[in-house]
Amino acid sequence: MGQLAKFLLVSICVAYMAVKWTAPSFDQESLRGARVLVTGASKGIGEQMAYHYGRFGAKIVITGRREKALQQVVEKCLSLGAQKALYIAADMGNESDPDKVVDFALEKLGGLDYLVLNHIGSSSFSMWDGDVEHARWLMKVNFFSYIQMAWKALPSLEQSKGSLVIVSSAAGKVPSPFVATYTSTKSALNGFFGSLYHELAMRKSNVSISICTLGLIDTESAMEKVRGLINVPAYPATEAALNIIKTGATRQQELYYPWFTYVMCVIRDWYPPLTNYIMQNSINSP
Numbered sequence: 001m002g003q004l005a006k007f008l009l010v011s012i013c014v015a016y017m018a019v020k021w022t023a024p025s026f027d028q029e030s031l032r033g034a035r036v037l038v039t040g041a042s043k044g045i046g047e048q049m050a051y052h053y054g055r056f057g058a059k060i061v062i063t064g065r066r067e068k069a070l071q072q073v074v075e076k077c078l079s080l081g082a083q084k085a086l087y088i089a090a091d092m093g094n095e096s097d098p099d100k101v102v103d104f105a106l107e108k109l110g111g112l113d114y115l116v117l118n119h120i121g122s123s124s125f126s127m128w129d130g131d132v133e134h135a136r137w138l139m140k141v142n143f144f145s146y147i148q149m150a151w152k153a154l155p156s157l158e159q160s161k162g163s164l165v166i167v168s169s170a171a172g173k174v175p176s177p178f179v180a181t182y183t184s185t186k187s188a189l190n191g192f193f194g195s196l197y198h199e200l201a202m203r204k205s206n207v208s209i210s211i212c213t214l215g216l217i218d219t220e221s222a223m224e225k226v227r228g229l230i231n232v233p234a235y236p237a238t239e240a241a242l243n244i245i246k247t248g249a250t251r252q253q254e255l256y257y258p259w260f261t262y263v264m265c266v267i268r269d270w271y272p273p274l275t276n277y278i279m280q281n282s283i284n285s286p
């Protein structure tokens with residue numbers, strides 16, 4: 001690695017640590033009784049978020065397509081200390097389901113303090129094969145349902161000085177090979193909610209928006225796709241989930257987890273050849 005690259009890397013790390021040290025501190029008591037809707041919570045990071053919210057004594061509604069799995073997550077949330085835990089099965093590929101889910105949460109919880117948008121439709125880890133229909137469907141699940149739910153929940157979040165939490169990916173900022181459609185949906189989220197962030201701030205809205213940029217996390221579905229193909233460490237889903245919750249609760253604009261995803265994103269703009277090198281040498285063709 002050249003001197004310039006080393007200098008850039010150290011500078012970014014120092015800047016990142018400075019930002020971390022000055023970040024507001026998290027008080028888990030602030031989540032006791034909080035009314036939370038988490039999407040994509042039947043497994044993976046969403047499931048882990050549901051358990052953390054449960055431990056913190058929140059009132060939660062979770063959603064996903066598989067009723068049986070949702071039921072089991074709800075039972076565990078209650079045993080961990082959730083004041084309330086309910087589920088509603090929904091498919092975010094259906095046009096009316098995003099509204100249906102928000103209506104259910106508003107009715108059962110009497111409003112919302114947190115809307116945590118986390119679900120994703122399935123996509124393969126493979127070379128782009130020209131399947132535009134799948135791309136269209138994925139956009140519906142991973143992007144359009146997010147903006148539909150956010151719009152529906154906004155009046156209640158305004159009333160409660162609430163928070164919108166968007167789970168995104170480093171792939172949405174630093175395009176990775178073999179996930180072209182997934183990457184596109186995450187870039188769309190970053191763009192849309194980045195823009196909405198300004199609009200809300202400019203009209204002095206009560207609602208905070210947090211965009212969470214995650215690197216590789218050890219969920220079953222992610223590991224199934226990339227096992228043996230990616231030479232970067234996978235970080236624990238439970239840790240990722242806790243970091244997302246803290247970011248929303250402290251109303252921070254952004255989360256980068258693990259920390260080096262931030263470095264990757266900055267290098268991508270400052271010195272693209274280095275990210276190109278890392279991308280093309282840390283990922284093998286499926």
Ligand SMILES: NC(=O)c1ccc[n+]([C@@H]2O[C@H](COP(=O)([O-])OP(=O)(O)OC[C@H]3O[C@@H](n4cnc5c(N)ncnc54)[C@H](OP(=O)(O)O)[C@@H]3O)[C@@H](O)[C@H]2O)c1
Nearest residue numbers: 040041042043044045064065066091092169217219221222
């Ligand atoms: N894991 C990683 O390495 C990684 C890295 C960067 C970012 N992220 C982000 O983190 C979030 C969670 O990822 P994850 O790895 O935990 O995902 P996951 O384990 O695959 O879980 C996805 C969730 O979405 C639900 N879901 C799937 N299709 C759906 C549909 N059509 N309608 C409604 N719900 C649907 C699933 O439940 P059902 O099957 O019951 O529907 C499940 O609860 C995503 O936004 C992802 O982009 C993950």
